[in-house]
Amino acid sequence: MRILVFANTPAHVHLYRHAVDRLERAGHNVLVLTREYACTTDLLDFFGMPYRVYGGHGTDAYSRLRFARELGGQLGTIVRESLRFRPDVVFGRGPYAALAGTVTQTPTVLVLDDEPGDFNYTVSRPFADCILSPAVTRRDLGDDHYTFEGFKECAYLHPDVFEPDARIREYLGVADDEPYVLLRFNALDALHDTDLEGFTPEQRRDLIDRLSEDATVFVSDEGGRMELRDTPARPYDLHPALIHDAMAEASLLVADTGTMATEAALLGTPAFRYQGTDEHEYGEFEELERAGLAEQFDSYGPLCERSLEILADDEADASWQRRRQAYVGELVNLTDLLVDVATARGSLEGLSPPAKRAIRPRSQSL
Missing domain, CATH: 3.40.50.2000 (Glycogen Phosphorylase B;)
Structure with a gap:
């Protein structure tokens, strides 16, 4: 399988890093699309994750203005890289993942949390085949929205995953x-x-x-x-x-x-x-x-x-x-769930029994 992951911030790298490692070790082809933002690429290098950079996004006013000017070029790069990679499933959030899934006609999985603002949700929701979020998330994003008991940080800080460095x-x-x-x-x-x-x-x-x-x-x-x-x-x-x-x-x-x-x-x-x-x-x-x-x-x-x-x-x-x-x-090990969803190509019907038990339709969590 070919799995495309968007990691636009340091937090996204941590969210997917254990899943990417496990998928690669299982023989799948994984590509991370990312941007130069804070320490995002430093983390990708540290963890040995396969990535390509589609653009940048600085932290000062000038960088944000430049980002606005360069947005069209970044979206063009995402389209080219996505078509070249030919993914079987796309993971991410916001307009970038939605665009990649749309142009490649690939199932798209969004992993969201309770961030403020409506832009990312409004832009990406119509293009998602599966939306995963913590059960405590306040939004209801429709029939394809499923929740799990935990936090997105459980992908890397769950006791089954995190091992502190004694040094x-x-x-x-x-x-x-x-x-x-x-x-x-x-x-x-x-x-x-x-x-x-x-x-x-x-x-x-x-x-x-x-x-x-x-x-x-x-x-x-x-x-x-x-x-x-x-x-x-x-x-x-x-x-x-x-x-x-x-x-x-x-x-x-x-x-x-x-x-x-x-x-x-x-x-x-x-x-x-x-x-x-x-x-x-x-x-x-x-x-x-x-x-x-x-x-x-x-x-x-x-x-x-x-x-x-x-x-x-x-x-x-x-x-x-x-x-x-x-x-x-007692919370869900999110890495286990992400790996299962990836190998099922984003189809919840193809999930293993433990993964199916770990999620529920958002309408049942309200």
């Missing part, structure tokens, strides 16, 4: 008993981030200063604009493929972005998300709050105080790990 503290340069915190500051450059604001520069500095009194602080600044030389924080500068290993060992993650907060929560690390001006209600994150694995805040003061409280709690790590074991282990 991560050595890589970070922290002692075995040294608490550390990861701070993730969002670039807020994606389409669905328009007009959103996260931590202000003053809040970032204050958070670093206060948390550094109780722990070593590592900062991952997606926008790359924060100067850390005059702060007590260290830049998180390991290869981006190691971020989940670093999260798993951290005492706390604080972020103004949803994906990394969700990932930390699934790893059993206290995960605090600052909403800023984001008023969208994410079904996935609210579910993790109910499970006691994540917390979100709509103002800075309570978030900072709660962070300090967690660092002072010697039982926090054990409590979060118990909740993770009780909750995450």
